Amino acid sequence: MRRLRELQEAVIEAVCGDDPGHAASHVTASGLEATARLEVYRNNVQEGFLSALEIGFPVVVRLGGAEWFRQTALAFMQVHPSRSGDLRMVGQQFATYLARLLKGTPYEYFADTARLCWAYQQVLDAPDAPPLELASLAGVAADRYHDLVFEPHPAARVVVSPYPVLRIWQANQPDVAEPPMVHLDAGVSRVLVLRRAAHVELRELSIAEHLLLDGFAGGASLGELVERIWAGHREADVPDALATLAQLGAFAGFRMRNDHGPRKGTHG
Amino acid sequence: MPPAAGLAGTAGSIPARAGIGLRAPHYEALLRERPDVGWLEAHSENYFGAGGAQLRTLERLRIDYPIALHGVGLSLGSSDPLDVAHLRKLARLVERIAPVFVSEHLSWSSVGQRHANDLLPLHYTEEALRHLIERVGQVQDTLGRRVLVENVSSYVEFSCSEMPEWQFLAALAHEADCGILLDVNNIFVSAHNHGWNALQYLQGIPASAVREMHLAGHTARRVGGRELLVDTHSTQVSEAVWRLYEAAVRRFPRAPTLIEWDSDIPPLEVLCAQAARADRCREASDAQAA
Numbered sequence: 083m084r085r086l087r088e089l090q091e092a093v094i095e096a097v098c099g100d101d102p103g104h105a106a107s108h109v110t111a112s113g114l115e116a117t118a119r120l121e122v123y124r125n126n127v128q129e130g131f132l133s134a135l136e137i138g139f140p141v142v143v144r145l146g147g148a149e150w151f152r153q154t155a156l157a158f159m160q161v162h163p164s165r166s167g168d169l170r171m172v173g174q175q176f177a178t179y180l181a182r183l184l185k186g187t188p189y190e191y192f193a194d195t196a197r198l199c200w201a202y203q204q205v206l207d208a209p210d211a212p213p214l215e216l217a218s219l220a221g222v223a224a225d226r227y228h229d230l231v232f233e234p235h236p237a238a239r240v241v242v243s244p245y246p247v248l249r250i251w252q253a254n255q256p257d258v259a260e261p262p263m264v265h266l267d268a269g270v271s272r273v274l275v276l277r278r279a280a281h282v283e284l285r286e287l288s289i290a291e292h293l294l295l296d297g298f299a300g301g302a303s304l305g306e307l308v309e310r311i312w313a314g315h316r317e318a319d320v321p322d323a324l325a326t327l328a329q330l331g332a333f334a335g336f337r338m339r340n341d342h343g344p345r346k347g348t349h350g
Numbered sequence: 351m352p353p354a355a356g357l358a359g360t361a362g363s364i365p366a367r368a369g370i371g372l373r374a375p376h377y378e379a380l381l382r383e384r385p386d387v388g389w390l391e392a393h394s395e396n397y398f399g400a401g402g403a404q405l406r407t408l409e410r411l412r413i414d415y416p417i418a419l420h421g422v423g424l425s426l427g428s429s430d431p432l433d434v435a436h437l438r439k440l441a442r443l444v445e446r447i448a449p450v451f452v453s454e455h456l457s458w459s460s461v462g463q464r465h466a467n468d469l470l471p472l473h474y475t476e477e478a479l480r481h482l483i484e485r486v487g488q489v490q491d492t493l494g495r496r497v498l499v500e501n502v503s504s505y506v507e508f509s510c511s512e513m514p515e516w517q518f519l520a521a522l523a524h525e526a527d528c529g530i531l532l533d534v535n536n537i538f539v540s541a542h543n544h545g546w547n548a549l550q551y552l553q554g555i556p557a558s559a560v561r562e563m564h565l566a567g568h569t570a571r572r573v574g575g576r577e578l579l580v581d582t583h584s585t586q587v588s589e590a591v592w593r594l595y596e597a598a599v600r601r602f603p604r605a606p607t608l609i610e611w612d613s614d615i616p617p618l619e620v621l622c623a624q625a626a627r628a629d630r631c632r633e634a635s636d637a638q639a640a
Binding site: 087089115123130131164210237277 | 465
């Protein structure tokens with residue numbers, strides 16, 4: 083298989099790298115230079131990568147404009163080429179790349195907007211699970227509530243940003259002809275991205291809602307989180323935050339601290 | 351090779367009528383209108399997720415239409431080890447959807463962890479043939495069914511090739527015991543780009559191995575002062591390809607046809623009209639043969 087390997091390494095360098103020379107020496111020219119023939123694939127690779135990023139980050143395209151996005155995407159591709167047979171994965175490092183690229187510029191918020199786009203993509207095909215029904219807590223004795231550990235829904239993600247990324251997202255949807263002015267100093271945004279049935283919804287979380295969801299994801303119990311939240315935010319209405327998250331469908335189950343398996347959906 | 355849950359088991363379950371490629375912009379219209387097309391073909395990788403609306407849509411549509419799964423990311427011909435994680439996801443999807451056909455490409459797209467995400471052509475040597483036979487065997491063993499392998503459009507040929515593409519494909523089908531998905535547009539595009547004889551290509555493919563055919567649109571581009579055809583799937587099937595298809599239908603009368611369209615996707619009616627034209631072409635060929 084030595085010849086197959088050598089030829090494939092030469093061709094991948096020609097279409098994804100910088101040196102078409104070695105591969106060209108193996109190509110039959112037939113009326114057209116070998117490098118021009120290889121260029122068709124090189125172009126396909128670039129356009130496929132670019133198209134995947136455009137589909138995954140439409141709000142960033144709209145913020146930066148098509149030409150800026152194209153140039154940025156091609157530069158990103160040089161640093162983070164595709165590492166998967168699934169093109170949808172090419173954007174995994176895009177938000178981090180933008181954060182470094184735009185640090186200290188007036189466009190830093192593009193990076194957090196990209197994180198929101200990536201969270202949206204992840205949620206789209208995350209596992210299905212019925213949301214937790216509060217009735218399933220009926221079997222838990224009140225004196226053990228502090229040991230409850232709620233399991234975040236597998237199709238839920240939270241994006242936190244110093245910029246109002248949810249308003250930026252909403253103002254830059256395809257059906258918004260004239261985006262309203264969004265003030266970048268409007269304060270911290272904590273966005274829940276949650277798939278309910280077939281639709282993905284985005285919603286601003288209160289600080290208590292965010293700390294609960296984040297804490298449960300880290301394995302903390304309700305009792306621990308109540309103490310933690312009230313230590314820093316005496317005004318926080320934790321019971322209301324918990325009820326809101328449950329009603330939204332942000333939990334898929336619960337377990338008691340020190341128990342092993344989670345309890346799912348509608349049974350206690 | 352396990353008993354064929356694939357080809358033999360499904361020969362009667364997919365109509366000879368033409369189908370269309372399943373693409374997200376048509377989900378709503380398909381669910382609402384349930385157009386009269388023979389079957390649907392989905393890109394396997396688009397449904398590799400664990401859940402969500404895409405997968406649910408596919409499961410709803412499979413109630414009304416036979417579904418085929420068509421992979422674009424397995425990199426079947428790569429000299430890298432087969433991507434076991436990718437194959438596992440495909441196996442999970444095949445089990446869930448129970449498709450009438452599972453197909454992959456006679457190509458490779460990655461080597462040494464570098465992914466082109468494009469269908470790159472092989473050189474047609476005995477060495478590459480042995481490699482492909484082994485790889486197809488691995489895939490079929492994992493899936494527990496036969497797969498179809500599709501010829502791709504190409505823009506380069508390698509000077510070290512020892513046989514024409516059709517001979518390579520025929521030998522692969524025979525020795526790996528797989529089926530052939532014959533893309534008539536790809537034959538036309540490659541024949542134009544390399545000076546092959548497209549009719550000779552059709553004659554070189556064993557009729558019994560062809561289980562499915564594809565039709566799609568291509569685009570002409572000026573490259574280096576010469577016209578190259580590029581397999582863009584962005585327009586209607588060209589008249590020249592329809593003429594080649596007439597010959598293909600005469601040679602492979604039982605292989606169902608699929609209309610593919612992947613960019614600049616038009617309204618669903620346009621695809622359905624192309625499928626209807628393929629049906630008329632087949633009916634005319636059947637009438638002539640009778």
